[in-house]
Amino acid sequence: MTDVIAIVQARTGSTRLPGKVMYPLNGRPVLEHVVTRTAYADSVDNVIVATSTEPADGVIEQYAPTFGAKVIRGSESNVLSRFEQTVRKYDSDVILRVTGDCPLIHPPAIDKVVEAVRSGSADYASNITDRTFPRGLDIEAFSRESFEQVISVATTPAEREHVTTYYRENDDEFCTINITSKKVFEHDQYIDRTDLRLTLDEADDYQLLKKIYLEIDYDEILPVQAAIDLVDAEGLAEINESVRQKKI
Secondary structure (H helix, E strand, O other): OOOEEEEEEOOOOOOOOOOHHHOEEOOEEHHHHHHHHHHHOOOOOEEEEEEEOOHHHHHHHHHHHHHOOEEEEEOOOOHHHHHHHHHHHOOOOEEEEEEOOOOOOOHHHHHHHHHHHHOOOOOEEEOOOOOOOOEOOOOEEEEHHHHHHHHHHOOOHHHHHOOOHHHHHOHHHOOEEEOOHHHOOOOHHHOOOOOOEOOOOOHHHHHHHHHHHHHOOOOOOOOHHHHHHHHHHHOHHHHOOOOOOOOO
């Protein structure tokens, strides 16, 4: 059986919304929702939070284990080295990358992306190369073998900070697959919803996510379909429609 580790990239030093990964949603930090939802995926064996050694990120090291995640701390700017540390310590065949500002990450989408790598069909798989999902459902997975290659050749600051830039900018060196929303959702309402922002970058994003988590009853994790239903029914997309995604 192929081992799969999920590495949740998180820090408190966001320039636009400092401390956002610890903002509460229905009484639980954003990061806890991300970890819980990632661990809920059938394909994930272990969830590790990779944060920085900056003093402010001590809160992540303190609290992440309380909701089931192990923690690795490393360079703030060289995030690729944080992932390398994690992969060296927690040996696995497939690495999943998730960011800590996606509290509606979708476990079935995780499974689809991971399976593309675990089956041997791809070195790198994601649902962001040709985007058909809302912002905030971003998932990337890659093989250990291909990641070792990236570690050895990724040298620019952008390649070291953003972890998977080398895969996307040198896709001729790898077998890559993009998972579309049609492979995950059955109903048209949830397909090709690139008009929605379900991620947390600015205060308007938080306002929307807080409303979703307050108004929807759920058991273990809040279904992303229910979130989209609410946003559509009440016209909530206008809350954060003016937020612009930060360019890499």
